[in-house]
Amino acid sequence: MNTPRITRRGFALATTAAAATLAVPALRAQNRIEKPKLSLAVGGKAAFYYLPLTISEQLGYFKAEGLDVEISDFAGGAKALQALVGGSADVVSGAYEHTINMQSKNQFIQSIVLMGRAPQIAIGVSTKTMPGYKSLKDLKGKKIGVSAPGSSTNMIANLVLSRAGLQPSDVSIVGVGTSAGALAAMRSGQIDAMSNTDPVMTMLEQKGDVKIISDTRTLKGTQEVFGGPMPAACLYTGADFVKTHPNTCQALANAIVHGLKWLQTAGPSDIIKTVPEAYLLGDRALYLASFNKVREAIGLDGLLPDDGARTALKALASFEPSVKPDKIDLPRTYTNEFARRAKERFKA
Structure with missing residues (x-):
């Protein structure tokens, strides 16, 4: 796979000293959102893989958190990653394993909230x-x-x-x-x-x-x-963005977890009414049959399980020569701090 190299935006952390700054900082006073207007890239938004993103957008959960999110849809996740790399996107809705693959190239991106607990x-x-x-x-x-x-x-x-x-x-x-x-x-x-x-x-x-x-x-x-749980769709961004925009990341996690909570009790008619008509591909019955097949794969609370991260690393290393398990620092590929706060906020 030819994964693009991150430049200019400061996603790469080249020194050991910089690693110490990866811990999620305390949310800033009064929860001021550092970047209320931001761009989000996704590869194939109509897929159920990204349903939580669509739900959070359609039901106004991003706006409720004070965010103005412009979503750009690409043909696939690799293209969405390129948007982040090239600086035209602040955040990506994409597969968690990209965070591992990029770290193998000494470039650091981090998942901030999980949307899918199976690849679908x-x-x-x-x-x-x-x-x-x-x-x-x-x-x-x-x-x-x-x-x-x-x-x-x-x-x-x-x-x-x-x-x-x-x-x-x-x-x-x-x-x-x-x-x-x-x-x-x-x-x-x-x-x-x-x-x-x-x-x-x-x-x-x-x-x-x-x-x-x-x-x-x-x-x-x-x-x-x-051979184990495999985390799938998540929101990820540059580790430097996570460090400098904690309130923005928290607002994004809040919106997604709110969407996940809605999906736990939504019925078929609720889904049909909420997603854009074009997503149905002209066949409502088959769309709903598809939803029922993947429903359990949708995340519950935004948290990425530690054993899921290990499964993803093992899977990537099995066919990607550049991914060396002993060279990957998994805790630097994701944080659950934002999802934990969001889960507490939306607890029934």
């Missing part, structure tokens, strides 16, 4: 171009669709392929997005398999377009694939 990514092979599929080895030389190269959908595809002795170079990775474009790519035969999120994967599955061969849309499936 499934891999399916085309029933049209691979009707005789028998094992992962059959994917050698094939085209695999992902949201965007380098994104979490790509990472999970690499992980699953590695277990069959296949290298990333043994397949062709094709970026197809996470919505209508992904459906079209599979149905037209442009790709032979796909690693993607819901509602896309459930729609393809129920219409008979794919055969699912790996599934992390449930906690059980995630345990089978990763």
Whole structure:
């Protein structure tokens, strides 16, 4: 994976002395939000992977915290990360494992609140171009669709392929997005398999377009694939931003945890009424079937479990040579301080 290098914005902490400043500072007097207007990048916002973000936005929870959040939607998580790297975004709604991958390159970003407790990514092979599929080895030389190269959908595809002795170079990775474009790519035969999120994967599955061969849309499936809990979508930003904007980070965590709390009791009709019509991809029934499949994968309180961080590190190290477990300082990849305060605030 070609992960871009952070420059100019001060995300890299190059000295040992700087490490001491990574502890989350005390919230500033009167909780003044340091940056009330900020930009947030996301890769594939219509996916259930990012549903808590959409809920918090649509129900006005960011505004209630005094934030004016401008959300830019990209084809995949790698593109959203590039926005942070390039300075056009302050915060990213993306996969937690990016924080580990970037630290392996001596560049520090940090999760501030967790939205998903399972990746919600499934891999399916085309029933049209691979009707005789028998094992992962059959994917050698094939085209695999992902949201965007380098994104979490790509990472999970690499992980699953590695277990069959296949290298990333043994397949062709094709970026197809996470919505209508992904459906079209599979149905037209442009790709032979796909690693993607819901509602896309459930729609393809129920219409008979794919055969699912790996599934992390449930906690059980995630345990089978990763051997432990695997944190997924989170809000992450540069470690320096966390240090200098604690009240802003707290406001963001508050909004997301508020959204997570709403989702715990929301019914199907509540979801349909809240998300934009375009997210339904023209089929409300299948959208709701997808939601029911991934519901348990949505986070509960914004907290990222320590054993989940360890699972993510182990998974990345299994197929990414640049990630050396003994060189990664996991506590520097996430903080639960903001989520803890938010959880206390919204406690029933």
